[in-house]
Amino acid sequence: xxxxxxxxxxxxxxxxxxxxxxxxxxxxxxxxxxxxxxxxxxxxxxxxxxxxxxxxxxxxxxxxxxxxxxxxxxxxxxxxxxxxxxxxxxxxxxxxxxxxxxxxxxxxxxxxxxxxxxxxxxxxxxxxxxxxxxxxxxxxxxxxxxxxxxxxxxxxxxxxxxxxxxxxxxxxxxxxxxxxxxxxxxxxxxxxxxxxxxxxxxxxxxxxxxxxxxxxxxxxxxxxxxxxxxxxxxxxxxxxxxxxxxxxxxxxxxxxxxxxxxxxxxxxxxxxxxxxxxxxxxxxxxxxxxxxxxxxxxxxxxxxxxxxxxxxxxxxxxxxxxxxxxxxxxxxxxxxxxxxxxxxxxxxxxxxxxxxxxxxx
Amino acid sequence: xxxxxxxxxxxxxxxxxxxxxxxxxxxxxxxxxxxxxxxxxxxxxxxxxxxxxxxxxxxxxxxxxxxxxxxxxxxxxxxxxxxxxxxxxxxxxxxxxxxxxxxxxxxxxxxxxxxxxxxxxxxxxxxxxxxxxxxxxxxxxxxxxxxxxxxxxxxxxxxxxxxxxxxxxxxxxxxxxxxxxxxxxxxxxxxxxxxxxxxxxxxxxxxxxxxxxxxxxxxxxxxxxxxxxxxxxxxxxxxxxxxxxxxxxxxxxxxxxxxxxxxxxxxxxxxxxxxxxxxxxxxxxxxxxxxxxxxxxxxxxxxxxxxxxxxxxxxxxxxxxxxxxxxxxxxxxxxxxxxxxxxxxxxxxxxxxxxxxxxxx
Numbered sequence: 001x002x003x004x005x006x007x008x009x010x011x012x013x014x015x016x017x018x019x020x021x022x023x024x025x026x027x028x029x030x031x032x033x034x035x036x037x038x039x040x041x042x043x044x045x046x047x048x049x050x051x052x053x054x055x056x057x058x059x060x061x062x063x064x065x066x067x068x069x070x071x072x073x074x075x076x077x078x079x080x081x082x083x084x085x086x087x088x089x090x091x092x093x094x095x096x097x098x099x100x101x102x103x104x105x106x107x108x109x110x111x112x113x114x115x116x117x118x119x120x121x122x123x124x125x126x127x128x129x130x131x132x133x134x135x136x137x138x139x140x141x142x143x144x145x146x147x148x149x150x151x152x153x154x155x156x157x158x159x160x161x162x163x164x165x166x167x168x169x170x171x172x173x174x175x176x177x178x179x180x181x182x183x184x185x186x187x188x189x190x191x192x193x194x195x196x197x198x199x200x201x202x203x204x205x206x207x208x209x210x211x212x213x214x215x216x217x218x219x220x221x222x223x224x225x226x227x228x229x230x231x232x233x234x235x236x237x238x239x240x241x242x243x244x245x246x247x248x249x250x251x252x253x254x255x256x257x258x259x260x261x262x263x264x265x266x267x268x269x270x271x272x273x274x275x276x277x278x279x280x281x282x283x284x285x286x287x288x289x290x291x292x293x294x295x296x297x298x299x300x301x302x303x304x305x306x307x308x309x310x311x312x313x314x315x316x317x318x319x320x321x322x323x324x325x326x327x328x329x330x331x332x333x334x335x336x337x338x339x340x341x342x343x344x345x346x347x348x349x350x351x352x353x354x355x356x357x358x359x360x361x
Numbered sequence: 362x363x364x365x366x367x368x369x370x371x372x373x374x375x376x377x378x379x380x381x382x383x384x385x386x387x388x389x390x391x392x393x394x395x396x397x398x399x400x401x402x403x404x405x406x407x408x409x410x411x412x413x414x415x416x417x418x419x420x421x422x423x424x425x426x427x428x429x430x431x432x433x434x435x436x437x438x439x440x441x442x443x444x445x446x447x448x449x450x451x452x453x454x455x456x457x458x459x460x461x462x463x464x465x466x467x468x469x470x471x472x473x474x475x476x477x478x479x480x481x482x483x484x485x486x487x488x489x490x491x492x493x494x495x496x497x498x499x500x501x502x503x504x505x506x507x508x509x510x511x512x513x514x515x516x517x518x519x520x521x522x523x524x525x526x527x528x529x530x531x532x533x534x535x536x537x538x539x540x541x542x543x544x545x546x547x548x549x550x551x552x553x554x555x556x557x558x559x560x561x562x563x564x565x566x567x568x569x570x571x572x573x574x575x576x577x578x579x580x581x582x583x584x585x586x587x588x589x590x591x592x593x594x595x596x597x598x599x600x601x602x603x604x605x606x607x608x609x610x611x612x613x614x615x616x617x618x619x620x621x622x623x624x625x626x627x628x629x630x631x632x633x634x635x636x637x638x639x640x641x642x643x644x645x646x647x648x649x650x651x652x653x654x655x656x657x658x659x660x661x662x663x664x665x666x667x668x669x670x671x672x673x674x675x676x677x678x679x680x681x682x683x684x685x686x687x688x689x690x691x692x693x694x695x696x697x698x699x700x701x702x703x704x705x706x707x708x709x710x711x712x713x714x715x716x717x718x719x720x721x722x
Contacts, residue, residue, distance in 0.1 A: 010434070018487055047420070054446070061410055065416070069444075071371070073371070077371060077487035079371055081444075085415070085434060120484070120493055121499050121501040123501065125377040125438070126377055126438035132479070132481055139482060139502075140484065140501065141503060142500040142501040166673075182702075312527075313527050341543075343709060346707045348704060
């Protein structure tokens with residue numbers, strides 16, 4: 001059994017230098033010549049590719065498996081990318097020293113006339129811990145993950161619970177950050193931001209990824225054990241004095257309630273974010289979403305409120321499409337929305353309040 | 362004048378494949394052979410480096426200046442990194458298609474036995490807009506920057522105001538995210554989180570990077586124009602009915618107030634975050650910080666409060682050192698701290714309330 005890849009990881013260090021006007025020095029050759037000795041001093045062997053009109057790619061290879069790419073673009077962009085295996089502090093210091101030398105040499109060559117120098121933190125790949133969980137709007141963000149608490153495949157999805165130093169345990173379903181222990185703001189927002197008095201009220205919660213009622217039993221099992229700051233002891237017993245958790249498909253339940261005429265003061269839909277797809281006609285998720293909305297309205301009292309999450313504020317097209325769906329329900333509704341900062345999301349999130357339009361007498 | 366680099370950028374696409382047990386197929390050669398045709402179909406020319414004990418690095422070069430690195434580690438980590446210039450949607454689709462093929466071929470080869478496949482969003486470098494502003498604890502985060510609003514060097518620092526789609530304008534001083542228009546939470550926290558009644562009180566604010574009183578006139582000029590959601594019209598006139606903005610070194614001002622016996626109900630220190638350095642004896646920043654604290658305590662009423670930011674919650678060493686400084690002031694003080702989610706920071710931030718210890722009679 002070879003599992004050693006799990007103990008090691010690849011470290012990629014990106015460094016960018018933007019020059020104000022490279023044509024002044026006539027060609028990329030000067031950069032190549034100036035930087036060559038720095039890599040050669042490291043005992044690296046060189047392979048040069050010259051595109052002529054697209055500049056140079058120089059690959060420097062070290063005996064220990066590390067390598068560097070030096071990409072010189074003729075319009076004044078110089079990229080130095082280092083990749084090594086088995087990250088350790090010594091390796092990082094070496095990388096810093098090497099990049100310091102590159103920067104120094106370039107400043108000498110261009111008499112300080114460098115528009116921008118930027119080094120990005122190392123990107124770590126292939127280790128036990130994956131720290132990169134892109135936002136809903138597709139941005140690269142690195143989390144301070146220091147432990148894999150739970151990692152299982154259910155028949156429906158991959159379920160991860162990862163520990164973040166600052167956010168506590170984070171539930172990640174098929175790569176999407178769902179909720180962290182730090183995210184009380186999410187729960188507050190989807191419950192109406194503290195403006196509601198729930199005393200004696202009938203509340204129907206659909207979903208509840210935070211260790212609430214999800215159709216995937218394994219999510220519940222994982223959350224019950226590892227997301228207790230979020231779900232408390234609610235999931236230990238699926239029935240309490242004033243609540244009951246049903247682990248079922250919510251559609252038949254909603255249909256049954258509608259048929260029985262059971263009505264709620266609040267319906268809280270925490271099933272899924274608004275689909276990112278912008279073609280509602282083609283995507284059955286939108287139909288599912290409208291079905292849920294229609295059924296929810298059927299079991300919502302005339303003066304009741306429906307709370308749900310939308311999506312990240314940057315996905316304006318998806319949010320607009322969602323709002324269009326609201327005009328296509330069986331009964332007329334009105335809505336308001338609120339933008340909330342959910343700590344572990346690293347992006348602002350939109351929440352909706354929907355209610356039945358009151359018809360004048 | 363060559364300025365075309367400003368209109369183009371380099372796009373780096375990182376893709377990771379982790380295999381459960383690569384030794385089963387005896388060597389990395391099979392991976393190399395399986396993936397070769399995919400790159401060759403793209404008209405890419407191949408350069409192979411074989412480390413023997415450290416696996417392969419294969420560089421594939423395309424005529425248009427793009428290239429790919431295929432790094433095969435013998436313990437089962439395969440990295441495919443693509444780098445191209447002149448990002449466009451067509452380029453991205455091509456990259457996706459190529460990576461799909463790689464993934465497919467690898468799954469065939471290992472009969473689906475691949476532990477993890479991960480593609481990260483492209484890293485864009487060298488363009489007009491720099492979207493990467495690492496957190497205080499050194500994590501790589503990408504912002505949704507879509508415009509450079511202001512970018513100037515003052516005698517003290519580089520001052521940038523960048524527009525984020527979700528956070529509004531963000532003030533970035535020498536690479537550190539200072540405050541965005543979304544960050545009311547910061548201002549509220551450093552003012553005591555809404556628990557104070559400022560009516561008729563004397564308040565001394567030191568610093569105020571959010572377009573408040575910074576010694577760097579250029580920061581004020583930039584903020585006055587571009588951070589109005591944060592600073593309102595306060596900076597248009599440095600003197601108002603109930604406030605005065607002094608653009609001076611705060612040390613002599615504090616000394617003068619102390620000498621005059623001028624006392625304040627509140628001192629709000631927004632000068633700088635707690636230094637990240639862990640060697641307070643060597644770093645003059647700590648001395649500066651203690652000097653400010655001592656002088657502030659001298660002008661603070663016996664029942665007054667001192668508010669200040671700490672740093673990100675993950676920098677526990679720096680925060681502990683800061684708290685140790687508090688026991689070294691001329692008068693005994695007590696403190697409490699609060700952790701706040703400042704939207705544009707993408708990390709939790711610690712704020713302190715400090716007060717003079719009430720001595721019993």
